[in-house]
Amino acid sequence: MPVKMLDELTELDRRIIVALQHDGRASWRAIAEMVGGTVATVTRRGQQLLSSGVARIAVLPALGSEGPVDAFLVRINCAPGTQLQVAEELVGHPDVRFITLVTGGYDLIAELVVHGGSTHYPQIIQQLQSIRGVERWRSDLIMHVYKVSYDWSRQLFASTMKLPESAAESLAQVDAGVCDPSHFDDQDRAILTALRDDGRLTFKSVADGLGMNESSVRRRFERMRQLGCMDTLTLVPASALGMGAETLLTVNVAPGQLEAVAQALRAYPAVRYLAATLDQNSLFCEVITPSTEDLYSFITSSLSTLEGVLGWNAAMELLFLKRGFVETPWWRAQVGLPARRGASTTSV
Structure with a gap:
C-alpha cells in the first residue's frame, strides 16, 4: 500500500472504514446508508480500500473458543x-x-x-x-x-453517521465470556477458515467452496456470532x-x-x-x-x-x-x- 494513498483518502473513505470497523461484513448498501453515500460510489470506494490494502477484513474464532x-x-x-x-x-x-x-x-x-x-x-x-x-x-x-x-475509530464520526443503536455498545467491547468448544463442529471450523483471509466473502462463495448449502453456511455463521464464538476484525492503519x-x-x-x-x-x-x-x-x-x-x-x-x-x-x-x-x-x-x-x- 503506497503511503501516498493514505494522504489521498477522502472523508467518505474514512466513513466507510469506520462503518467496516463497526461491522466488517455489512453489505455495501447498509454501509452506504450509514455513511450517507450512494451504493455505487460506496461499493467502488470500499472495494478499492480493500484491494489496495488500506483495510482488511478477517473472521476468526474467538479467543479461547477452542479450549483453554x-x-x-x-x-x-x-x-x-x-x-x-x-x-x-x-x-x-x-x-x-x-x-x-x-x-x-x-x-x-x-x-x-x-x-x-x-x-x-x-x-x-x-x-x-x-x-x-x-x-x-x-x-x-x-x-x-x-x-x-x-x-475504536467510531468516535470520529459518531454524531454524523447513521450507525445502528447497537454500535454504542461496541465502543467499549470486552470479552463476553468463553465460547465452549462443543459449540463448534468441523463444518463450522471450515467456514471460519474460509473467511480468515477475506472476511467479506459471500455466503454463496463460502458454500460453493465447501460444497455446502448457502442457507446452512449463513445459519451456522449467525449462530457462531450470537454465541460469541467468532470475531470479525477490520485491520486498518x-x-x-x-x-x-x-x-x-x-x-x-x-x-x-x-x-x-x-x-x-x-x-x-x-x-x-x-x-x-x-x-x-x-x-x-x-x-x-x-x-x-x-x-x-x-x-x-x-x-x-x-x-x-x-x-x-x-x-x-x-x-x-x-x-x-x-x-x-x-x-x-x-x-x-x-x-x-x-x-x-x-x-x-
Whole structure:
C-alpha cells in the first residue's frame, strides 16, 4: 500500500472504514446508508480500500473458543539491525496474536497465546527465543482483559453517521465470556477458515467452496456470532483515519486500586485495549490519539489524575505487523518489502 494513498483518502473513505470497523461484513448498501453515500460510489470506494490494502477484513474464532488458553505479553530486545527480521519470524508463528515495533527500552512488543495453558509455554519459547537476533525476552502473564475495542475509530464520526443503536455498545467491547468448544463442529471450523483471509466473502462463495448449502453456511455463521464464538476484525492503519499516535502504556497501580483504575480507563474512547498483567500490579493499555499533543493531554489531564495510578512506562508504536492473529496488509510496503498476496475475493 503506497503511503501516498493514505494522504489521498477522502472523508467518505474514512466513513466507510469506520462503518467496516463497526461491522466488517455489512453489505455495501447498509454501509452506504450509514455513511450517507450512494451504493455505487460506496461499493467502488470500499472495494478499492480493500484491494489496495488500506483495510482488511478477517473472521476468526474467538479467543479461547477452542479450549483453554493463557496469553503472555512479551517484550523483546534484538541485536542491532535485526528487529525486522525477528519481527517477520514472529509474524509467521500461529500463536503470536499481535506484534509491533516500538520505541523505548524494547524493540518489539508482542502477545503470545498458549493453547492448553501456561504449562505449554516453555515448549513455545524455546523455539521462539532461538530466533536469530533475539537478545532479551521478557514475559508477563495477562491475567484479565477489560477491553478490546475493534471499532475504536467510531468516535470520529459518531454524531454524523447513521450507525445502528447497537454500535454504542461496541465502543467499549470486552470479552463476553468463553465460547465452549462443543459449540463448534468441523463444518463450522471450515467456514471460519474460509473467511480468515477475506472476511467479506459471500455466503454463496463460502458454500460453493465447501460444497455446502448457502442457507446452512449463513445459519451456522449467525449462530457462531450470537454465541460469541467468532470475531470479525477490520485491520486498518490508524494513520488512515488521522490518528497519528499509537502508544502502549504499562500503568503501575497502587495495591487495591487495580479494578477501580481499570474501570476508569476502560471508559475512555482512546483506549483500544486494556488488560491486567501479573507483574508489578500493573495494567497494559493501548491508546490511540490523533496526535502527540492529544496523547500529552490524555496523560496529563486523564491518566495522571486517576486515584491509584503510581506511574507508567510508555512505548510509541512505530510499525504494527500483526493484530488479532492476522498480518497487517501494509507493513511490508512501509519498509520496502514485497507484499504477501492474499486470496482473491468476492465481497459482500
